[in-house]
Amino acid sequence: MTVAAPEAIWDWTDGAVGGAAAALVAGAVLLVASWLSLRVRRGSG
Known part of the structure; x- marks a missing residue:
């Protein structure tokens, strides 16, 4: 998939x-x- 998408x-x-x-x-x-959603989720827990 990593190669197929750019191709x-x-x-x-x-x-x-x-x-x-x-x-x-x-x-x-x-x-x-x-990354931001992970930071927000960890901050509220």
Whole structure:
């Protein structure tokens, strides 16, 4: 899956760097949101 997602984005965007950058930003946002939710959950327990 780690290799398939970037390959699919690369194919769908015809090799444009913007698609890869969008995937990178989306991944970073997901990681930060997950980290924040864990911090909030641990703080209230």
